[in-house]
Amino acid sequence: MKKPARTHRLWLAYMLHRLSGIGLVLFLPIHFWLLSLALTDRAAMADALQFTAHPLVKIAEYGLVFLLAVHLFGGVRLLVLEWARPVSNRWTDVHKTLAAFAVALAFAVSTLFFLRAL
Amino acid sequence: MTSKDDVLSVSVWRQTDDETGTFQQFDVPRQESQTVLDIVSYIQQNLDSTLTYRFACRVGMCGSCAMMVNGEPRWTCRTHVQKAAVDGKLQIAPLRNLPVIKDLVTDMDPFFDKWTKAEGVHHPSATRHDAIVPVDTTTAQRTIANEGIECINCAICYAACDTVSGNGDYLGPAALQRAWTLVNDERDGGHETVLDAVSQNDGCHNCHSMGSCTHYCPNELNPMKAIAGLKRETAKSWLKW
Ligand code: HEM
Ligand code: SF4
Ligand code: SF4
Ligand code: FES
Numbered sequence: 001m002k003k004p005a006r007t008h009r010l011w012l013a014y015m016l017h018r019l020s021g022i023g024l025v026l027f028l029p030i031h032f033w034l035l036s037l038a039l040t041d042r043a044a045m046a047d048a049l050q051f052t053a054h055p056l057v058k059i060a061e062y063g064l065v066f067l068l069a070v071h072l073f074g075g076v077r078l079l080v081l082e083w084a085r086p087v088s089n090r091w092t093d094v095h096k097t098l099a100a101f102a103v104a105l106a107f108a109v110s111t112l113f114f115l116r117a118l
Numbered sequence: 119m120t121s122k123d124d125v126l127s128v129s130v131w132r133q134t135d136d137e138t139g140t141f142q143q144f145d146v147p148r149q150e151s152q153t154v155l156d157i158v159s160y161i162q163q164n165l166d167s168t169l170t171y172r173f174a175c176r177v178g179m180c181g182s183c184a185m186m187v188n189g190e191p192r193w194t195c196r197t198h199v200q201k202a203a204v205d206g207k208l209q210i211a212p213l214r215n216l217p218v219i220k221d222l223v224t225d226m227d228p229f230f231d232k233w234t235k236a237e238g239v240h241h242p243s244a245t246r247h248d249a250i251v252p253v254d255t256t257t258a259q260r261t262i263a264n265e266g267i268e269c270i271n272c273a274i275c276y277a278a279c280d281t282v283s284g285n286g287d288y289l290g291p292a293a294l295q296r297a298w299t300l301v302n303d304e305r306d307g308g309h310e311t312v313l314d315a316v317s318q319n320d321g322c323h324n325c326h327s328m329g330s331c332t333h334y335c336p337n338e339l340n341p342m343k344a345i346a347g348l349k350r351e352t353a354k355s356w357l358k359w
Binding site: 006008010011013014015078081082083085086091092095 | 280326327328329330332333340342343346347349350
């Protein structure tokens with residue numbers, strides 16, 4: 001049976017939050033392992049960092065920073081949604097706008113990061 | 119002579135046994151201002167009298183006619199074909215997240231059982247011997263309570279919610295919104311009981327605020343906002359304890 005349409009903004013924000021959360025869970029262990037090399041094996045770390053000069057890796061980093069930023073801003077949006085007393089009677093509209101802002105802000109942060117990395 | 123525009127191609131869910139079913143194809147003549155419920159009635163009255171469906175008021179009051187229309191949960195009596203049809207086609211299926219009894223009729227018991235489980239029932243705070251206390255309709259709390267009272271129990275929000283599909287025991291948007299209304303109703307004497315009931319494992323903290331309930335509620339109610347209220351109140355009373 002056809003699933004219900006989920007193309008409304010808050011559902012997409014929810015799915016983005018979930019995917020970015022999963023992305024972070026998968027990425028962070030690698031990230032921390034790499035950082036740990038600074039203490040245990042500096043030569044290996046230098047090798048690994050060499051690898052980050054590759055343009056494909058830079059693009060992947062762009063994606064990761066985006067995931068982190070969008071999860072952070074989106075998470076803060078959810079915390080506001082659930083924990084702040086509603087002040088506007090156009091509450092849903094406010095949250096659709098905030099969801100769009102979270103994505104825009106994450107996009108700005110990750111693009112800045114990307115441009116600096118180039 | 120009929121042109122393609124005069125006929126609507128409708129595929130309707132038919133239950134073949136307890137477990138499954140299939141879509142059956144019907145061609146239904148188009149009429150002006152036709153609703154999806156009109157289409158189903160036409161099929162039942164003219165094409166196949168064994169088709170089973172449910173409705174009562176036909177004016178969006180009783181909440182009994184909800185179905186999945188082209189994949190979206192809708193009140194069929196107030197949904198115009200013109201708005202719902204895609205490329206002259208209509209797919210009509212029973213409401214999602216509920217067991218199907220036959221064809222387009224779902225078993226609403228799990229939905230209503232959850233209203234009771236969420237303590238969505240009146241807890242008397244006075245007896246018939248007490249004087250009637252007037253309710254001040256202008257207070258902030260009454261305004262919050264009023265936001266949820268137009269619910270017609272149609273289960274459209276319940277069908278739209280992915281958290282219900284993921285966890286069949288989740289109380290769901292309608293029951294939780296009812297609970298929130300009671301928590302804000304000064305005439306209700308069971309605020310603690312309600313908060314207790316909705317903070318259990320399958321209660322309000324399951325909600326991911328994806329807002330499908332609010333998006334689809336035909337009465338433009340906001341269960342997502344009500345659930346956020348419950349999350350705050352239950353957390354507050356937990357901290358107090
Ligand atoms: C940076 C600050 C962070 C904030 C403000 C934040 C906020 C949140 C919030 C509010 C939720 C609940 C969403 C919901 O109810 O659907 C959530 C879910 C989640 N977070 Fe985070 N988070 C942060 C960092 C992280 C990190 C570093 C990771 C990875 C290790 C992570 C992984 C997840 C996962 C997997 C979920 C579950 C997603 C789901 O159920 O849909 N989060 N986060
Ligand atoms: S906001 Fe909560 S109750 Fe509403 S559809 Fe999403 S998960 Fe379900
Ligand atoms: S909250 Fe809206 S969608 Fe849900 S049962 Fe009530 S009227 Fe129907
Ligand atoms: S028949 Fe009563 S709401 Fe549609």
